[in-house]
Amino acid sequence: MALSKRPYKGTRDFFPELKRGQDFLFQKMSQTAHLFGYEPYDGPLLEEVDLYRAKSGEELINDQIYSFIDRGERHVAIRPEMTPTVARMVAQIHREVTRPIRWFTIANLMRYERPQKGRLREHWQFNCDIFGAPEGQGEVEILQVAIALLNNFGANEKHFEIRLNDRKIVDYTFNQLLKIDDEKALKLYKIVDRATKVSKEALDKMIDELGLSDEQRKIFSDYLSLNSFGDLMQFLAGSEVATYLPKFVDQMEELGYLPYLKYDPTIVRGLDYYTGMVFEIFDKHPENRRALCGGGAFADLLKIFDETPLAGVGLGLGDVTLMDFLKVHNLLPSFERPSNDLFVSFQTEEAKIPALKLAKELRSNNLNVITTLEPLKFKKIFPAAEKKGARFVAIFGDKELENNSVQFKNMQTKEQTELSLSDIDKIVEYLK
Amino acid sequence: MALSKRPYKGTRDFFPELKRGQDFLFQKMSQTAHLFGYEPYDGPLLEEVDLYRAKSGEELINDQIYSFIDRGERHVAIRPEMTPTVARMVAQIHREVTRPIRWFTIANLMRYERPQKGRLREHWQFNCDIFGAPEGQGEVEILQVAIALLNNFGANEKHFEIRLNDRKIVDYTFNQLLKIDDEKALKLYKIVDRATKVSKEALDKMIDELGLSDEQRKIFSDYLSLNSFGDLMQFLAGSEVATYLPKFVDQMEELGYLPYLKYDPTIVRGLDYYTGMVFEIFDKHPENRRALCGGGAFADLLKIFDETPLAGVGLGLGDVTLMDFLKVHNLLPSFERPSNDLFVSFQTEEAKIPALKLAKELRSNNLNVITTLEPLKFKKIFPAAEKKGARFVAIFGDKELENNSVQFKNMQTKEQTELSLSDIDKIVEYLK
Structure with a gap:
């Protein structure tokens, strides 16, 4: 039986047109990171499963990870995300290097997903992290990087918005206002995370099951209705937790980024890393309401390595959702053809x-x-020559051979020029 | 217990210095491929094991592959090489596209190796393939690409040589001159492959076990002693198989590549793909006698997909051996520091x-x-600023703030210049 020509489920064959598109994304990612002085890193494709067990959610380990036992009896996994790897690497060197540490990577990752729009089993992710920045400043810079990246593709506040929240605000609401215990708080976190993804009825049902008092339900409902930084400030009413966010928002405003920001009480991100600001970037286009980037601040990623705490802020942005975003807004050039400077042809064996x-x-x-x-x-x-995107064509006919020359045609202007083969510099100049 | 900070055995943590070095290699690979009009492609990280079973050696499947059963009961493997993937992809499209098909990739691969110098479990490989080229021309072009790549790093015929052979010559020697059967021929292929890797005694012992006649031993010994294209022509003495190689060598000579070439009867490559020319590129440095690139011509890679034959020529070059080669010849710049245009500092919160x-x-x-x-x-x-490789430093002191200006220092010339913040164009011009 003939072998299948299809790629493995949920993965892509990058034929040249698709690969040129992906390279275009990668090039902008790398260029943007360098604009901010972020340095490149990469880690192994495989990590020991214990690394993910220590920090990622159980859902990841149980349902989503590609793991297996290697020939040396190690339980390993194909990396599903880069944060555990970057934490492991920073743990090795953070005591010796100048802070802040600014790193980025563009890495292929695998998760055992049910393939669907915007979600595949293999994707590539742009990750930027800053470790050891002064309080609040890493958050500002990471959001700047995210905005600059999308700006670099020609996107602006008409195309996307950054919905943000702070885990400290959620904690304050749960612990100080609702006064619920940790077990309930964990359940409520999951409800908040699902709030915009399920129907009003389903949401109410989930809340019912928690058995909150009427007063608690009222506070929680008020929380979920918060719709702006102004709303939020009123809700927090001068509590200590309300001092940090206004400073951050002020700085973003002074730098001209306020039009991109929106307070969103339902943004909490995964439960495992983040301890401070959390954000997700959403496409404003009605056909593509998926988050295309997410991130936040974490206080103690290095703890699992017995290292002293080192605060960090990071973002992750995948190639699949980014490509969908750019397509829906017509922000992509055509990748159908390659570009070449010259197509050299000859008409005889001589x-x-x-x-x-x-x-x-x-x-x-x-x-x-x-x-x-x-x-x-x-x-x-x-x-x-046209199929190969050549700017010029060189023609070696009999006459040209006799003259030791070559005929060039400019594919755009259609002009033809005969140049001597003995003056390469002149040819180079003509073609540049 | 704290988690290990070490990377998985046989893999590398690419800290920024190492990653800048790798990016330097990748950039030259991609640039060289584009110089020849090769188009980028990539494939999935996982392929079904059947794909490798069909074409790669049994050694690969049994001992070297990272394979496992996925959650959907598929037997899959992390790609150990790209040739099966490129064959699978070309099989999908070869009937619709113009020939020749010229593709390249730079992909991460894994093999279950015992880690040692020049060999790791995870490496990156530059692959270039041409499909459907006129006879003999794909071979010339692929060797040109390999030479141009190494030339791009500053290496020349003093640093490396291309040892080449042709599987048709080996077949002719075995079938027409030695007149041995297929089973013995297969064993002899393996002996040829090992000839330069084992002692004279071990080699003799392997040959003894085959039970060749004195005449056969003499011919085989003559074959193994061939040391130049001239020797080879004498040995083949006008047989039909001797017509192709001289034409190829002539063309390489006319293009100025002869100083790089050396006939080597022991080059046969793996037994599974190649059917024509085979080559390996060797470092001439005595401390690094490893092949850093290999490749050859294959007649029927698409057969396993029930497709019509399509001849191809390809090369593979790994990042680990390339890096060793460039290091030993001092052909690498320093990657210790990043490069930045400007380091912006301020001395007060205002x-x-x-x-x-x-x-x-x-x-x-x-x-x-x-x-x-x-x-x-x-x-x-x-x-x-120096640690960050900044060409310029911007200083915002009290005096500059008052003047709405900024002080720039050129880190190389040490010159200082005060420029007004109201004229950004002038600042940009100064910094460029």
Whole structure:
């Protein structure tokens, strides 16, 4: 039986058009990180499962992780996310390096998902993290990086918004206002997380099951209705927890980022890392209401390695959701064709060596040159060159061979120019 | 118990210095591929094991592959190489696209190796393949790509050599000259492959076990002694198989690549793909006698998908052996420090917002700007900026704040220049 030609379920074959699109995303990610002085890192594809067990949710370990026992009896997993890896790596060096530590990566990750729009089993994720920044400043910078990245693709506050919250505010609401115990608080956290994803009825049912008093229900309902930083300040009414967020919002405003921000009481993110600010970036387009980026502040990621606490702030942004976002807003160029500087053709076997020699010389001058490898009929040259996105075509006919010259055609202007093969510099200049 | 901070056995933590080095390799690989008009592709991290079973060696499946049963009862493997994936992908599209198909990738791969110099469990590999090229021309181009890549790092024929052979020559020797059956031929293939890796005694012992006649031993010994293309031509003495290689060598000579080539009868590569030319690139440095690149021509990779034959030529080059090669020849720049255009510092809390605003404006002009996030004492500014590889430093002192200006220092010339914050264009020009 013939083998299947399909890729493994939930993964993608990146044919050149798709790969050029992905490279476009990666290039902007890397460029944006460098704009802020973030340094690149990467970690292994496999980590020991214990690393995820220590910090990620049980759901991840039980249902979503690709794990197996290796030939040396180690229980390992294909990395489903980069945060545990970056924490492990920072734990090795944080005592010796200058702070803040600013790192980024673009890594392939796998989760055992049911494939659906915006969610695949294999995806690539851009991660930026800052460790050891002064209080509140890492948060500002990480949000700036996220905004700058989307700005770099041509997106602005008309296209996306940053919904943010602070885990300290949620904790304050649960502990100080609702006065519920930890067990109930954990359940309520999950309810908050689900609040915008389920129907009003389902939400009410979940709350009913908790057995809150009327007063508690009223406070919780008020909390879920908060819709702006102004609302929030009233709700918190001068409590200590209300001092940090206004300072942060002020700084974002002074830097001109307020139009991007929206307070959202339902943003809590996963329960395992975050201890401070949390955020998710949403597409404003009605057809694509998925978060395309998320992140937040964590106080003690290094604890599992017995290291002293080191506060951090991070973001993660996946290639699948980003691509959906850019597509729906028409922010992508076409990746159908490659780009080449020159398409070198020849029409006779005798012209092959001179043609290939010219290609060699031009490549050593950093020109991207694609050649035919056998004589090509004249009428086939230009369609072939166009498919390869060539800016120029070189034609080696009999006459040119005799003259030791080559005929160039500019594919845009259609102008033709004959240049001598003995003056490579002139050819390079012409083609640049 | 605290978790281990070490990476999984045989894998690497890419801290920024190491990752900058790797990115340097990747950038040259991608640039070189584009010089020849190769288009990028990538495939999934996991493939079904059947794909490797169909074409790779049994050794790979039994001993070297990371395979497991997924939650849907599929037997899958982390990709140990890219050739089966590229074959699977090309099988999907080869009937619709113009030939030749020129593709490249830089992909992370895993093999269950015993970690040692030049060999790790996880590595990255640059793969270039050309499918459907006219006979002999794909071979020339793929070798050109390999040479151009190493040339791009500053390496030349003093640093490396390409040892090549042709599987057709080996087959001719075994079938026509030695006249041995397929079973013996297979054993002899393995002996040839091991010939330079074991002692003379061990080699003789392996040959003894085959029970060859004296005449056969003589011919085989003559074969193993071939040391040049001239030797080879004499040995083949006008047989049909001797017609192709001289043409290939002539073309390489005309293009100026002969100094890189060496005929080597012991190069046969793995037994599963290759059917024509095979090659390996060796470091000439005595301390690093490992192959750093290998490849060859294959006639029927698509057969396992029930597709019509499509000839191809490919190369694979790993990051670990390449890095060793470049290190031993001092062909690497330093990756210790990042590069940034500007380090923005401020000495008082009041200067923070103006400083961060300047950074924002300059980043939108594509300058890489790293900022302090809290007031920094004057004497700490320059050491910090130097560590971050900044070309310029911006200083916001009290006097500058009053003047709505900023003091710039060129870190190389040590010159200082005060510029007004109201003229961003002038600042951008100064920093470029």
